[in-house]
Amino acid sequence: AQKITQTQPGMFVQEKEAVTLDCTYDTSDPSYGLFWYKQPSSGEMIFLIYQGSYDQQNATEGRYSLNFQKARKSANLVISASQLGDSAMYFCAMSRFRGTDKLIFGTGTRLQVFP
Amino acid sequence: DAGVTQSPTHLIKTRGQQVTLRCSPKSGHDTVSWYQQALGQGPQFIFQYYEEEERQRGNFPDRFSGHQFPNYSSELNVNALLLGDSALYLCASSSTAETQYFGPGTRLLVL
Numbered sequence: 001a002q003k004i005t006q007t008q009p010g011m012f013v014q015e016k017e018a019v020t021l022d023c024t025y026d027t028s029d030p031s032y033g034l035f036w037y038k039q040p041s042s043g044e045m046i047f048l049i050y051q052g053s054y055d056q057q058n059a060t061e062g063r064y065s066l067n068f069q070k071a072r073k074s075a076n077l078v079i080s081a082s083q084l085g086d087s088a089m090y091f092c093a094m095s096r097f098r099g100t101d102k103l104i105f106g107t108g109t110r111l112q113v114f115p
Numbered sequence: 116d117a118g119v120t121q122s123p124t125h126l127i128k129t130r131g132q133q134v135t136l137r138c139s140p141k142s143g144h145d146t147v148s149w150y151q152q153a154l155g156q157g158p159q160f161i162f163q164y165y166e167e168e169e170r171q172r173g174n175f176p177d178r179f180s181g182h183q184f185p186n187y188s189s190e191l192n193v194n195a196l197l198l199g200d201s202a203l204y205l206c207a208s209s210s211t212a213e214t215q216y217f218g219p220g221t222r223l224l225v226l
Contacts, residue, residue: 004157035214043203045158045217091157099209100146102171105157 002027004092004106011111013082020067021077021109023092033098034075036066039089039108048090050098051075082113117142119208119218127224128196136191136221140208146170147189148215149181150205158205164189193223201225 003026013019025034036048051059051066059066067076075094079086089108095101120139128134140147146165150158160173164183183189187208193200201224207215 037217043205043220043222045205045207045220047214047216050214093157097212099211099213099215100163100165100170102148102160102163102173103150103158103207103215104160107157 002029002032002094002096002104004094004104006092006106006109008109009107011109013079013111013113015084015113015115016081018078018080019082019111021079021090021092021111023075023077023106025073025075025092025094027073027094027096029096032094032096034066034068035093035095035103036064036075036077037091037093038086039091041088045091049077052098079111084113084115087111087113119206119216121204121206121218121221123221124219125222125224127226129226130196130198132196132225133192133194134196134223136193136204136206136223137188138191138206138208138218139188140206141216144208144210144213144216145187146209146211147183147187148207148209149189149191150207151175152203152205152220154202161191196225198225 034051038046065078092106093103148163149161152158163171178194203220207217209215
C-alpha cells in the first residue's frame, strides 16, 4: 500500500527566505508519481509540481523545486524567495499513474510567511 | 479556458437526508475523481469515473455513489447523511498522463 508522511504540522518562514517542506513516501510500485498541492484557506487544491519516479532530474516550476531522493524515499518541496501569499496548507501526494490513479495524500504542513 | 467547476459551494443538510454534488471537468479532461476532506486532514479518495463508469473506488460505504455523463461532468450522491459526512468535497479532473486539477470544492455541513 502507498503511504505519504508529512512530519511538519506547521512551519514559519520570513518573507524572501527559502523554506523546505518535508515529505517521505512508501510504496512497492516500481513506477509512481509524486505531487505537491497548495491549499489556501479558500479550500481549492492548487497543483504546484510533479515528479515522476523515473525522471532523471529534479522537477522545478518557477519558485518551486522538488528535492527528489529516491533511495531515501523523500520528495521535499523547496520554495525559494517566500512571499506572503505563500501562506497556506501544503500537501504531498502520490499515485501510480499520472491522471488515471487515485491520489494518496499526506496530512499536510501549514506554512506561515511573516514580513 | 475554464477550470474545474463545482456546485453548490456550500450546503447544509440534516441527518438522514440525501445530497447531490456536481462537477464539471476542465476542458479536454475525461476523468473525474472525488475526494472527501475532513477538517484538519488530507483529502481521502472516494471514487473515480472514466467513460461513464466507476473505475476505482476508495474505502467508502455504498451510501456514496456517483455518475458520469457523456459530456464528462459528474455527480456525487450521498444517501442517509451522517454527522461525520460533514466535510469539504473536492472534485478533480484529469486525462491519461495528465495531472489531476481540482475544483474549488463543496462544503457540506450535516446537522
